[in-house]
Amino acid sequence: MTAKTVLNEAHRAQGARMVDFGGWDMPINYGSQIEEHHAVRQDAGMFDVSHMTVVDLHGERVRDFLRRLLANSVDKLTEHGKALYTCMLNERGGVIDDLIVYYLGEHFFRIVVNAATREKDLAWVERQAQAFEVEVRVRDDFAMIAVQGPHAREKMIGLLAEVDRERIEAMGKFHAAAAQALHGVPLFVARTGYTGEDGFEVMVPEEHAVELWQALLDAGVRPAGLGARDTLRLEAGMNLYGQDMDEDVSPWEASLGWTVAMDEGRDFIGRGALEAQKEQGVKRRMIGLVLDEKGVLRHGQTVLTEAGEGEILSGSFSPTLGKAIAFARVPSGELGDVRVAIRNRELPVRVVKYPFVRDGKPREGI
Amino acid sequence: MSEIPGDLKFMKSHEWARLEDDGLVRVGISDHAQNQLGDLVYVELPDIGSRVGPDNGCAVVESVKAASDVYSPVNGEVVAVNDALDDSPESINEDAFGEGWIFVVRPDDKAELDELLDPEAYAQLIEDEDH
Known part of the structure; x- marks a missing residue:
């Protein structure tokens, strides 16, 4: 249906x-x-984004609940209407979804989660909410x-x-x-x-x-x-859930470390796994690529580096740049010259810092 | 949807073929196909002189959304390619049956064209696809 x-x-x-x-x-x-x-x-x-899921969270302990549920810290939210981008992790530190949380009152927060992950997100949120007696109200x-x-x-x-x-x-x-x-x-x-x-x-x-x-x-x-x-x-360097990260990828491996708040004493779900990963050394990382030759980088193509093989996550033609750009996940370590396999050919690509485009223009050096 | 010209023949995989006065066959993709692919950004053309046919992809059209192989409706040798597509692949979006042609083949046997779909049969095929 x-x-x-x-x-x-x-x-x-x-x-x-x-x-x-x-x-x-x-x-x-x-x-x-x-x-x-x-x-x-x-x-x-304008875009119709009505398929996204809006969920209102009410309860006396809703802040405590979100301190546990989310990898970013809702303690940053003290001003009415302020928003925060964050991941919601499983115990293994994998990303269940990325979402925006709004502070609408000490007993009222609103989250907006992805459409494709709606059912599993709601099940997870509802399960975790029980211990905090938080009411989960979907705003269809x-x-x-x-x-x-x-x-x-x-x-x-x-x-x-x-x-x-x-x-x-x-x-x-x-x-x-x-x-x-x-x-x-x-x-x-x-x-x-x-x-x-x-x-x-x-x-x-x-x-x-x-x-x-x-x-x-x-x-x-x-x-x-x-x-x-x-x-x-x-172009704006923003991740897409399911393509750039999923439940088997940690924020460290998806360039989302900036959204993780390791604030003192806050026991959020997945924190232990993230700390262990960091201690042992994160094995993969996400990079930005630009293809100067003709062709289009696409999801699933193999990326060849001196540190080993990786793969294209999100890849597309960039209308602002007039050439193909992509995110790729590659092994940590020195990459050397990087190439991408496209239909029996190996094309050289440049590793760049993203966003690829800022304020409507290509960023310098891209 | 633009009108399908009556002098064309079609493959089920949406390539068109036009037999020209000099006995050569011009090839492109249909207006329906370009519409499915969306904005084209890159076309990989076959080499002039290469052998092509309905069993092996010889060109690639890439849109923002997807890459798609293009087959030659008839067996033969490529004698011309549309170099203008290098700079303006969007010609295929704008005029799939005209300016957006992709390559020209010298056919081994013109009779192979008779095995292709005529415009009515092709129109039926895409109508069925849409439902």
Whole structure:
């Protein structure tokens, strides 16, 4: 059974090519994914991300619960509406999912997890929540639209009730707040995203999602599909769950060490395994690659290095750079000259620091 | 979906073939195929003079999304390739049956064309695929 978001008809009406994504019937593009990509880098685009799972966590001990559940420390969250990116690990230190957690009150946090991992995430969260008497409430009543690009914020702010505009305009990155749309529709507006551009992710009651989508269209925001979303996040150096990390990969091996908080005395799930791994030396690491020759780096291709073989995780043509880029997992150690096997040929690639693209432009040296 | 020109023949794997006045066969991929692949970013062309046929891939079209082999609908020798695709692979997206041609073959036996799908049969094939 394929699930449909409330915007499904709107996508089809705009001529979207639909694909199955983690059990959801979602738009891959509305014609040209490269044009959609450029629209987000240069102006403003929007994505239906209603398939993602929003979960509200309520309870007196919800902070203690999240200190245990998440590898990043919710103790960093003290300001109302502040967001944090984190992994949720298993006991082996493997990544169950990556997610964003919002602080909405001492007894109320909100998390947003991936669509493809919904069932296992909910089962895990609910199981761990019991000991803390935390209520886990799935918010399927929300649709979500990500409005992204250098002009995304101004276009979205124009659709807000006048009384809210100044406050949302002034809201910092990785913050969220409640606001009202023009006709009093209650929204949850977060200054977050998955493209490397500024913008908002907007939660809207399902029954008002089509009207918000239409208003954004009228404001000149271009619909963009999962295809553009994938190339945008890859250029921006952001991991994709299931491709760049999974339950057998630790944050150390997925360039997510920066999201792990080893704060004194906090016993989060997976901490012991992460410490042991660090002590024994992490055997694999994730790197960025650029292919200057013609061809496209793709998931599953073999990477040849002096330290041994690795493989391409996320790989694609980068519309901003005009050449292929990728994340790869390779053995730790000196890599020497790195090559990638593409259809019986071995092509030289450059190892680079990512993000590949920042502020809409290729980073220096890439 | 653009009209399928009546003078074309098709493989089930979505290549088209056009017999030209000089007896050569021009080959490309269908408009339906380019639409499935999405934005093309790279085309690997066959070598001029190489032997090609329906059993072995001789060219590769790569979109942002996927790489796909291209087969020659008839056995023969490659006599021309569309070098313009090196700089503008998107020609295939824009004009699959025209500017977006990929290579030209001198066929061993023109009669092989008769074994291919005619436009009506091909239209039926892609309609069935969509359902």
